[in-house]
Amino acid sequence: MKQQYFFLKHGIWHFAGLQISDRVRPLHWLSFYFLVFAFLLSPIAAGAADITQQLHRPLSNSSWRQSRDQADSLLHVGEQQYASGYSDKTIESCLQALNIYRSVGDIKAQGLTYDLLANAYIQQGQFKEGEDALRRRLAIARDTKDFQAQIFALNNIASLLLQAGEPVPAGKTIEEALAIAHNVENIEGEGLSLSNLGLVTARLGDYNKAIKLYETALTFRRQTGDSFGEANTLNNLGDAYLAARNYQDTIGSYGAAMRIAKINSDRTNQLRAIDGLVTAHTAVGRYERAFELLAQRLTLANQSQNLREELKSFESYARLYEQLGNYPSARNFYERAIILARTLEDNKQEVRLIDRLTQMLKR
Known part of the structure; x- marks a missing residue:
């Protein structure tokens, strides 16, 4: 499995929270984006030694293989659930997989599972649990001297610090990741860290400096042929x-991101670029x-059968029609979004949408 990483986007867009990541790719896979909540997170350290103590008695070779295959299957199911927007189900699958990986002593697989688990927790708004998963991932990476995993874990932790309204600590965490990447000549890690450092700089309001950081990051990402990362950084730009x-360069950057994402069937970056272009x-x-x-x-959301993205599309339609004063059409799309929120059993979204519809109808 390839190392997964993400980075929550900074809050300069229309949504109310930071969105997943630098790149959200399956664990066999791995881009983002991407978007602005505010929670205080408590660091929870966890070492790989703690996990090792949880290992069960050694299994026979056949039992080990059977258990390992079961865990791999659970992780694969979790990836599919996450891609479909069912992060609550992803958490269940990951926790089951983790128990098995612990019992067979597969530390590396545990680390990869923590990556997906962290993404799922964060999508659910469970930031404390997400940070715990990330710090366990970092502990495993440090104990196994997996420098690439350290780089990505540090970037992910920084994303939570940024989301919690702590850009300075977030910046220091990314700088640690950037130093590791530079020392081990990990070009991919340098591109990621520079791009995320741009996010922090933008959050601090220095957009010109952020733009320069993104442009430097693009040179690294293009060197490695990292099209997912390149599209994400272009979206950041x-x-x-x-x-x-600067709307002319805005449209140029998002347009380039959308083209690259489309070529690579990278729906996450493609959707994010479309949102920016809209x-x-x-x-x-x-x-x-x-x-x-x-x-x-909306077509992309339908093709991927992602109800959450369909909901976002309906809400975007509603907001645009509302802005244009076409309230009947806006109402229609708000109601369609509310129906999807109920289907997803997302009470918070449903209440928020109903409130916005009610406020519009009072005009």
């Missing part, structure tokens, strides 16, 4: 230009283009 109200085109009055992009967004 678009975010910075958008915050600086915002930029709307800002300059290009409403027809904004609606064309929303149609593409």
Whole structure:
């Protein structure tokens, strides 16, 4: 399995929280993006030695293989559940897989499982549990001297610090990751860390410096042929230009990200780029283009059968129609979004959408 990593995006867009990551790819796989909640997180350290103590008695070779295959199957199911937006189910699958990996003494697989588990917890808004999973991942990486995993884990922890409103500690954590990447000549890690350092810098309001960091990050990501990372950094660059109200370069950056993501069937970055383009085109009055992009967004969500992304598409339609004063159409899309929230049993989303619809109807 390839190392997974993500990085929550900084909050300069229309959504209310940081979104997953630098890249969200399956664990056999691995890009993001990406988006602005505020929670205080308590560091919870956990060493690989603690995990080792939980190992069961040695199993026979046949039992070991059977158990290992069962854990691998659970992890694969968890990946599919996460890709479909069912992070609660992902958590259940990961915890079951972890118990088996512990019993057979597979430390490496535990580390990879913690990656996915952290993503799932964070998507569920369980940030303390997400941080715990990340710190366990980091502990395993340090004990096994897995420098690449350390780089990614440190970046992920920094994402939570940034989301909790602590950009300075987040920046220091990323700088630690960048130093490791530089020392071991890990170009991929340097690209990731520089891109995420740009996120921190943008959060601090220095968009010009952030833009320079993103441009430097792009050179590393292109050296490794990291198309997922390149698309994510281009989206980050678009975010910075958008915050600086440089709409021409905003559209150029998001457009490049969308093209690369489309070629690589990278729906996460493609959807994120579309969201940015919709915002930029709307800002300059290009409403027809904004609606064309929303149609593409909804098609992508339908193709991947991702109900959460369908919900986001409906809400984006509703907001745009509301902005244009077309309240009947806005109401229609809000109601469709509410139905999906109920289908997903997402009470918070349902209440939020109902409230927004109610406020609109009072006008």
